[in-house]
Amino acid sequence: MKRILVAGGAGFLGSHLIDRLVEQGHTIICMDNLQTGAMDNISHVTNKIQFVQHDITEPFPELGDFDEIYNLACAASPVHYQADPVHTFKTSILGAINILELARKTGAKVFQASTSEVYGDPLVHPQPEQYWGNVNPIGIRSCYDEGKRGAETLFFDYARMYNLEIKVVRIFNTYGPRMDAKDGRVVSNFIVQSLQNKALTVYGDGKQSRSFCYVDDLIEGFLHMMATPKEITGPINLGNPNEFTMLELTEKVIKWTGNETSLKFEDLPQDDPKQRKPIIDEAKRLLDWEPKVMLDEGLQKTIAYFSAIKE
Structure with missing residues (x-):
């Protein structure tokens, strides 16, 4: 040890x-x-x-x-x-x-x-x-x-x-789980906003991409x-x-929270990367490593965590 x-x-x-x-x-x-x-x-x-x-x-x-x-x-x-x-x-x-x-x-x-x-x-x-x-x-x-x-x-x-x-x-x-609900990251932002039945804040046109x-x-x-x-x-x-646009992420979060909500578009922050995907x-x-948990499964686990702390 x-x-x-x-x-x-x-x-x-x-x-x-x-x-x-x-x-x-x-x-x-x-x-x-x-x-x-x-x-x-x-x-x-x-x-x-x-x-x-x-x-x-x-x-x-x-x-x-x-x-x-x-x-x-x-x-x-x-x-x-x-x-x-x-x-x-x-x-x-x-x-x-x-x-x-x-x-x-x-x-x-x-x-x-x-x-x-x-x-x-x-x-x-x-x-x-x-x-x-x-x-x-x-x-x-x-x-x-x-x-x-x-x-x-x-x-x-x-x-x-x-x-x-x-x-x-x-x-x-x-x-x-254990992401800070107020840290401004896109996954936690979307989940918290959706659980609160608020409009999801999308920066730019929502076509910038990330891998999660x-x-x-x-x-x-x-x-x-x-x-x-x-x-x-x-x-x-x-x-x-696996790469997703911000708009694709909003669709998945809305699907798995079960809360229909709108999108609110704001200006893209300075120097915010347009694309991010690892080789x-x-x-x-x-x-001998590669990720096993796909986005839908991971989002469900993360939403369950935020739902529990909300309660």
Whole structure:
């Protein structure tokens, strides 16, 4: 059994990862500043893990040695990461340095949750890992996009300079239970609005596309990646390659909530990508991984979660 640090462990993805690691019997230290994470996400396992409230931009307290470190710490939705863009950038850069220094000190294998946002508003579609992206470096999304790009740079430089064992994945749109109802992401927005019998807010003409990966599939990808030999560093795309327009998503949400509602169209946010779809050939080949939960099934599970917390 391993001693594992999960930074950002009280968040949407982090809490699901901790569930799996606890099931495997590991000793888990969950670090989170609770900026966007919530104790409710981990309340069912708090007696089985150690929780440390700490901001990874600050020097770490003494935590002991680790076998593995997962860095999932960063606000990931535009509503949250644009609220304090300087802190968002610090989280990606200073946080990565602090995480990497801890890995260097303890000899831990270290995992970076990067993002499909490193591809920006892509000129290549779908996106392979070899694509360098089309990112605005001075826009309102840049604190997150460029922060994550910079964190990838740091991970690979630490691997080259200090022979650290790194694992880097690029996460595409993910959804499921424990999403924050107010985080502004399209799946949670549509579900919450539909359950409240409100008009669904569609930005632009609704023809921009995304691919949606159910959270259980993504976490399985994390575990597969962490288990690979040292020479497999990534970055590797993790996401569901089935692509849907926003209008197609509204139809599915309305169908599965059973609430007939209207659509409300608003202007497209600045630098919002028009298309986003991963090529996952590397994940299939190197990780023996691909998503299993299709959108209709995942939406039903997610709607059930939001329906329950609404009650």
